Amino acid sequence: xxxxxxxxxxxxxxxxxxxxxxxxxxxxxxxxxxxxxxxxxxxxxxxxxxxxxxxxxxxxxxxxxxxxxxxxxxxxxxxxxxxxxxxxxxxxxxxxxxxxxxxxxxxxxxxxxxxxxxxxxxxxxxxxxxxxxxxxxxxxxxxxxxxxxxxxxxxxxxxxxxxxxxxxxxxxxxxxxxxxxxxxxxxxxxxxxxxxxxxxxxxxxxxxxxxxxxxxxxxxxxxxxxxxxxxxxxxxxxxxxxxxxxxxxxxxxxxxxxxxxxxxxxxxxxxxxxxxxxxxxxxxxxxxxxxxxxxxxxxxxxxxxxxxxxxxxxxxxxxxxxxxxxxxxxxxxxxxxxxxxxxxxxxxxxxxxxxxxxxxxxxxxxxxxxxxxxxxxxxxxxxxxxxxxxxxxxxxxxxxxxxxxxxx
Amino acid sequence: xxxxxxxxxxxxxxxxxxxxxxxxxxxxxxxxxxxxxxxxxxxxxxxxxxxxxxxxxxxxxxxxxxxxxxxxxxxxxxxxxxxxxxxxxxxxxxxxxxxxxxxxxxxxxxxxxxxxxxxxxxxxxxxxxxxxxxxxxxxxxxxxxxxxxxxxxxxxxxxxxxxxxxxxxxxxxxxxxxxxxxxxxxxxxxxxxxxxxxxxxxxxxxxxxxxxxxxxxxxxxxxxxxxxxxxxxxxxxxxxxxxxxxxxxxxxxxxxxxxxxxxxxxxxxxxxxxxxxxxxxxxxxxxxxxxxxxxx
Numbered sequence: 001x002x003x004x005x006x007x008x009x010x011x012x013x014x015x016x017x018x019x020x021x022x023x024x025x026x027x028x029x030x031x032x033x034x035x036x037x038x039x040x041x042x043x044x045x046x047x048x049x050x051x052x053x054x055x056x057x058x059x060x061x062x063x064x065x066x067x068x069x070x071x072x073x074x075x076x077x078x079x080x081x082x083x084x085x086x087x088x089x090x091x092x093x094x095x096x097x098x099x100x101x102x103x104x105x106x107x108x109x110x111x112x113x114x115x116x117x118x119x120x121x122x123x124x125x126x127x128x129x130x131x132x133x134x135x136x137x138x139x140x141x142x143x144x145x146x147x148x149x150x151x152x153x154x155x156x157x158x159x160x161x162x163x164x165x166x167x168x169x170x171x172x173x174x175x176x177x178x179x180x181x182x183x184x185x186x187x188x189x190x191x192x193x194x195x196x197x198x199x200x201x202x203x204x205x206x207x208x209x210x211x212x213x214x215x216x217x218x219x220x221x222x223x224x225x226x227x228x229x230x231x232x233x234x235x236x237x238x239x240x241x242x243x244x245x246x247x248x249x250x251x252x253x254x255x256x257x258x259x260x261x262x263x264x265x266x267x268x269x270x271x272x273x274x275x276x277x278x279x280x281x282x283x284x285x286x287x288x289x290x291x292x293x294x295x296x297x298x299x300x301x302x303x304x305x306x307x308x309x310x311x312x313x314x315x316x317x318x319x320x321x322x323x324x325x326x327x328x329x330x331x332x333x334x335x336x337x338x339x340x341x342x343x344x345x346x347x348x349x350x351x352x353x354x355x356x357x358x359x360x361x362x363x364x365x366x367x368x369x370x371x372x373x374x375x376x377x378x379x380x381x382x383x384x385x386x387x388x389x390x391x392x393x394x395x396x397x398x399x400x401x402x403x404x405x406x407x408x
Numbered sequence: 409x410x411x412x413x414x415x416x417x418x419x420x421x422x423x424x425x426x427x428x429x430x431x432x433x434x435x436x437x438x439x440x441x442x443x444x445x446x447x448x449x450x451x452x453x454x455x456x457x458x459x460x461x462x463x464x465x466x467x468x469x470x471x472x473x474x475x476x477x478x479x480x481x482x483x484x485x486x487x488x489x490x491x492x493x494x495x496x497x498x499x500x501x502x503x504x505x506x507x508x509x510x511x512x513x514x515x516x517x518x519x520x521x522x523x524x525x526x527x528x529x530x531x532x533x534x535x536x537x538x539x540x541x542x543x544x545x546x547x548x549x550x551x552x553x554x555x556x557x558x559x560x561x562x563x564x565x566x567x568x569x570x571x572x573x574x575x576x577x578x579x580x581x582x583x584x585x586x587x588x589x590x591x592x593x594x595x596x597x598x599x600x601x602x603x604x605x606x607x608x609x610x611x612x613x614x615x616x617x618x619x620x621x622x623x624x625x626x627x628x629x630x631x632x633x634x635x636x637x638x639x640x641x642x643x644x645x646x647x648x649x650x651x652x653x654x655x656x657x658x659x660x661x662x663x664x665x666x667x668x669x670x671x672x673x674x675x676x677x678x679x680x681x682x683x684x685x686x687x688x689x690x691x692x693x694x695x696x697x698x699x700x701x702x703x704x
Contacts, residue, residue, distance in 0.1 A: 064626075067524035197671060224671040228630045230621035231423050234662035235670045237416035255526040255622060265537040266548045267416070287526055287622060291536035 052093040054123050054351065054358060056081075056344070057100065057116035059137075060151075061129040064104030065198070065227045065254050068281045070129045072337030073151055074099060075329055076321075077126065080344050083324070090348055091356030102128055106199075109133035110140065117144045123358050126343045127151050129336070130253070131172075132199025138165055145360055147367075149343040151336070153277065154203035158386040164360070166367060166386045168342035168376055169335075170300065170393045172200070175277045176207045178298035178394045179249060180215035182407075186272065188246040192221040192239045194260060196252030200278055204251035220245055227254040233263045240269045247271050253278035258288035265291045272296060277394070280335030285399050296407055298394040300376045302338045303404040317373055338375030346372055346379065409666070415545040417662045423547070425658025426554045427621065430613040431635030432642070432650035433561055434606040440569065440645050441578045441602035444503045448487070448511035449610055449635060450628030451518075455480045456611025457623030458518060461527040469530065473615045477608050484607025488600045511628060518625040529618040550619045557616045561609060562647045578602060582645075637681040643694025653692060 058077050061070035081097040089095060098120055100112040109128045116122045117140070124147035128134050131154040141148040142162045150157050150167040153175075157167045183191070193208050195201035201224065212219050220242055223235055239245060248271060250260050261273055275297035282303075285292050301308060305318035321341055322333045350366035351358070368386075372379040377393025396407040431453055438446040460476035467475070491506055492498070498506075531538070532553050539546035569575040580588040581598045589595050614623065621627070638657055642649030657677060664676050684691065 063519060063524045068526075071524070223669060226671070226674060228627075230427060230617075230627075230630075231420070232670075233423055234417055234420035234665045237413060237420055237662075238665050240416070241410075241413045255624070259622070262536050266539045266546060268539060268546045283525060287528055289536040 052356075052358075053096045054090060054093055055096045055098065055120060056347065057098045057112075057120060057122035057125040058340075059100050059102050059109050059112045059116070059125060059127040059129075059133070060340075061104035061127075061133070062099075062101040064102075066104040066130050068255065068283060068334075069151075069253060069278075069336040070101075070104065072281070072325075072334045073127065073129055073340035074101075076325060076337040076340040077344055079324065079328055080341060084348060090351050093356055095348075098122060102130075102133060104130060104133070106133050106136045110136050113137040113140050117141075117146050122146070123360070124149065124347055124363075126340065126347070130199055131157070131203055134167070135199065138162055141165055147347070147360060147364060149347055151339040151343055153200065155207070155387070156203060161384060161386050164364060166346070166381070166388075168339045168346065168374065168379075170277060170298075170376055170389045171387050172204050172276070173207045173211065174389070174391045174394060175298045176204065176211050177215075177391060178396065179274045179276075179296075180211060180217055182274070182296060182396055183217060183247060184215055186247075188272065189216055190218050190220050190244045190246050192223075192242070192245045192248045193219050194221075194223045194225065194235065194239070194248060194250050196254045196256060197224045197226050198252070198254060200253045200276075201251055204276055208249060208251065225252075225256055225260065227252075227256055229256040229259060231263065232256070232260045233267065236260070236263045236267050236269065240267060245271060247274060249274045249276075251276045251278070255284065255287065258284055258292065261288055261295060262291040277335065280397075280404075282332040282334065282404065285402060285404070289402070292399045293401075294398060296396060296398055299397045299404075300335050300338060300393060301395050302333060302335050302375045303397060304395065304406050305333075307406065313373055313378055314375070318375055321375055335375070342372075342374035342376050342379070345374060346370065412544060413666075415543055417666060418659060419542070419545055419547045419551070421659030421662030422555065422655060423551045423620070423658065424661055425655035426551065426558050427617050427631075427654075428634045428638045428657055429651040429654025430554060430558045430561070430617065431610070431631050432638040432654055433558070433565065433647050434610040434613065435635055435639040436645050436647050436650055437565070437606040437609065438602050439639070440582050442503065442599050443582050444500055444507070445636065445639075445644075446603070446606065447504065447507045447632055447636075448514060448628075449606065450630070450632030451511045451514040452480055452484065452607045452610030453614040453617075453631055454518060454623060454625065454628045455483060455514065455607075456614030457529070457618040457627075458522050458527070458614075458625070459611070460529055460615045461618065461623060462522070464529060469532070473529075473612070476615055477611045480611035480614075481604045481608040484603040485600055487607075488603035492603075493596055493600060511632070515626055515628060522625055524625060526622045526624045527618075528622045529615060531619045532616075548620065550616070554616050554620070557612065558651060561612070562651055565609075565647050574601070634677060637677050640681060641684050641692055643691025646691075646693060649691060649693035656692075 060074045062074045081095050085094045102108040116125055126149050129151050131152040134150040134152040134157050141164050148165045153169040153172045155171040155173045195205045209219055221239055225232055250257050273295045275295050277299045279297045280299045301314055302318050305322045308315045325333045350363045353366040354362040368381050368383045370381050377389045379388035381388040397404050398407040434449045456476050459479050460472045463472035463475050531550050533549045540549050569579055577593045578598045581595045585595055638654040639650055642653030661673050661676055
């Protein structure tokens with residue numbers, strides 16, 4: 001009998017308190033609901049606005065040993081995205097560029113590719129800058145059916161063809177042929193091949209050895225140097241001792257390629273030195289100075305844009321890109337930035353061609369049927385050719401008075 | 409092998425060796441005072457080169473190098489005061505790990521200050537293709553600069569450690585810190601001084617080798633590993649031994665190229681380091697008795 005009494009007595013204040021609590025609860029719930037509703041509407045409206053924005057991922061080696069490639073690529077992508085968006089985007093849709101710095105490492109490229117595909121749900125990925133990194137993610141792209149337009153050079157990226165994988169730089173095998181053709185002209189038949197210890201170097205080495213017999217050329221010596229090499233005079237001594245060597249091919253993208261050139265000239269060895277298209281950054285010429293005068297290397301026409309005849313099909317695109325880049329960043333343009341330019345423009349043109357639809361199958365189809373005048377050459381893609389460039393995309397270049405020039 | 413080729417390999421080896429030795433000397437100074445290995449030594453080399461390359465836009469080369477050395481010394485002093493000086497009797501292991509951390513921090517800061525490009529000082533004499541002919545073999549004049557600066561440093565340092573009271577006080581701290589303190593030596597100041605000295609030497613090394621190797625924000629660890637190998641090979645703490653061991657390693661590496669592919673060059677250095685650690689842990693020129701007295 002005592003229990004309920006106590007209970008009764010306590011009920012009044014409890015009730016009052018409860019009512020207070022309830023009141024507060026209702027108001028706070030209302031506030032939360034209102035806030036939530038506001039947020040949801042905001043979210044909906046913002047996603048509605050962004051729904052058509054085209055998310056483009058980019059995996060670029062902005063730092064690390066391939067930074068000479070990656071830095072101009074990243075700058076170019078940023079500049080071009082801003083230009084396209086300022087001009088109203090693609091059929092009214094803005095490009096949202098998600099730039100990842102791989103540091104030039106394969107592992108990073110792999111994890112960024114997964115992150116971009118799974119978390120950011122990008123429509124396509126541009127890059128990676130390096131051949132090794134691109135090969136590492138080729139299958140990931142193919143399995144997830146996401147478009148990749150690589151800025152790396154090796155032919156292996158598009159051979160065998162993967163439906164969703166394209167690339168913009170000229171095939172390394174074409175660069176090799178270009179060099180061998182030049183050697184034939186000069187009557188060179190016995191050479192030494194020295195490559196940088198990177199994916200680019202390894203692939204180049206393979207093609208150099210594979211294609212040499214076709215041109216009647218014998219590779220007498222074959223060496224690989226560390227990308228971190230500080231001096232290469234010992235290997236120069238070794239090669240120099242072989243008096244039969246008529247020319248050296250130095251195939252690399254890392255700064256150490258300049259050290260080899262320097263050590264050769266210091267040793268007083270003046271055989272022709274051929275470099276790869278991985279040399280197309282004027283900063284290499286600046287670091288190497290006099291040692292690089294007269295070297296020969298195949299490259300796209302971007303480096304000599306100004307001296308092209310006015311009726312050359314690439315003239316306009318090259319000069320426009322060169323002037324835009326150089327006036328914005330106050331540094332000389334490089335072929336690597338050009339590869340990124342081509343990659344983004346190919347994607348943009350393909351999306352435009354299908355009426356702005358973000359439909360992977362349709363866009364792949366559009367690229368495969370595209371003819372595009374880019375910085376690297378005139379691209380003619382097909383379902384069998386995901387590189388699109390022929391050997392005429394190259395020009396034999398040299399260094400004259402610290403500047404790139406067309407080789408005579 | 410012809411005499412000419414032999415000499416070419418020898419000179420290439422001297423080039424490598426002098427680069428290794430000049431880095432190794434920096435390790436020895438801090439080791440002589442504190443008994444620790446400063447794994448940020450390679451970063452001092454990088455900082456010296458980078459600062460000089462930046463300054464050369466404003467002042468002539470000798471002044472740029474001088475200022476780079478002074479600035480790196482100040483950085484060395486600051487690093488010691490901020491991260492090491494206030495520690496109460498830190499263990500050797502703890503200090504070594506601190507230096508590893510420091511090397512990572514300095515590298516990242518350098519990346520943000522100077523970006524990732526490769527830079528270099530101009531050749532002190534001549535340019536990229538000029539060479540001096542010695543015994544019919546060509547060698548870059550810059551190599552002679554490195555060898556010269558390296559020898560000067562070694563002589564100056566050994567005089568400093570043997571004959572000045574400051575140098576003796578620094579050595580006393582390494583031999584027995586407590587006894588040194590009881591004798592009235594300010595051990596903390598000596599440690600700071602050793603960081604200043606080795607930062608200065610590292611920076612000078614970074615300047616003279618910059619035209620040969622180029623300077624990049626992440627050049628430190630590679631140099632530090634080679635310098636460390638050489639310091640161990642010679643016997644820690646002995647600058648003369650470091651130079652001898654540096655030249656020895658450089659020459660071995662150069663000649664190895666005549667038999668094995670260039671790609672294995674670094675593997676040879678590491679193999680030698682391992683062999684030395686197994687059979688002569690006190691180094692080629694060190695005494696095992698003296699090494700037994702040291703903590704590390």
